[in-house]
Amino acid sequence: MSNKIKTYIPVLTIAGSDSGGGAGIQADLKTFSALGCFGASVITATTAQNTLGVKSIHDIPVEHIKEQLEAVLSDIEPKAIKIGMINRPEVVQVIVEALAQYPGIPVVFDPVMVATSGDRLIKEETVELLKKELFPISHIITPNMDEAAVLIGKAVDSLSKMEKAASQLLPYGSTYVLVKGGHLNGNTVADVLCGNEQKHVFESEKINTGNVHGTGCTLSSAIAVFLARGMDIKKAVELARSFVFQAIDAGKTIKTGQGSGPLNHFYQPQKMIIHELDQ
Template identity: 45%
Template sequence: MKGRVLSIAGSDSGGGAGIQADIKAVTVLGGFAMTAITALTAQNTLGVMDVMDVPPEFLRTQIRCVLDDLGADTFKTGMLSNAGIIRVVAEEIRRYRDVPFVLDPVMVAKGGASLLAKEAVAALTEELLPLCTVLTPNIPEAEALLDRTITTPDDMVRAAKKLREQGAPAVLLKGGHLSGDLLTDVLATEQGVETFSSERIETRHTHGTGCTLASAIATRLAQGWPLSDAVINARAYLRMTIEQAPGYGAGAGPLNHCVTVSPAWSTGATPSAS
């Protein structure tokens, strides 16, 4: 086990996204998952029914409790629902500027529910973007952060560059919301722009894809991987989790995070230690 990842995010009672997805992804990729919960959600594959925010000072206590004892090799943030929570996270992360930080700007749930108050968008842009190692928005999130429409891969490249101008050192703009058989993600860094393309998988089982990808990247960064290699590996892992999704739920179903785990364990057999 290598790489301590502190996920600062919301809890998903359905188990497919949020803290639950983060813990699964980090663990199966060989990292050590730690958590600071920002909100409790009542949700399933059909949508988010209710949200209860954690008081900002209690969130601060969670973060400090973990870091003062266990430390961290990477931070990963997900759902940060209001400006008060964002400011606390920024204040705490500033104490560890040498630790890589993956910022997943979770703004809208898969079912369409808003997870970030409008007044918090400015706080996220001003407080957290300059602190992160990489920002990982999807198309709707990038559109909200930039107040512009993104309809083509070329638009994605321009948007990723613009987000860097706003303060993010690197941006991985995910293209899953665009139409077409080919899915393209754009990584913009100080060194330039890389694109990663793959055939789209036609499925409704995509709940937690953003959380899972960001957590996989965070794990590889915690293990010392370069950013581009971490993105390539995380995309490959995410594709496997989608291809082998268990088919649960009537809506946007969860992924199979355990694709990397030996099948022998799931049958009840104990694999040989040799």
């Protein structure tokens, strides 16, 4: 009779820190916890920011990022990895080299380039390297309309242009592309999921609130959680969108700071999921 060991479902986030607590590493870890998973983190940069915007960015030394990756991956191998803000070419290389040793782990890459406040968060020379090196190892990339526009060099301001952008980004190597349409005009939020054999448009009601800081980070983190829990990509995106919708709705009237407030990640937290494995 085999012995059983109990384990949580670990999910790793590689991203920047938001001192205001609404986005970045902080939003990722809140999402992992709210959805019942164990969160680990590798911090690529710290930001001095609040609900009004980004004041400054401090880059974590590349060697220390490498050490963080090695420490986590060698001991707490995640079931999925979410990648957020990467603002330097050398950080791309370190991440790609580290993850090459773990090809079976699904990667959700949210190419964070522009903050909700409109602040640019990434160096120009990093963009092409992301497409060349990081997209091919990603299971799914999740740019919003502004980020998709930066990536393809054309305006993305309608649902039809979102669909074209998703198709244009797919050849860079990720298995799936999700172009997020939270900034579409009108009363509907639409996101376009594109893969080699499928295209699906998700639609939901737009919630009237200014508290949307960290929405993109939360969505990509939630997708990583549901992939870690064994869902297929369409189901993972569907469940992640539902979580974000409800988290926005639960926090829509809450006042946090003077600007764009965060979601309410813990509107209905789940207990930590525990698996039993044969030792």
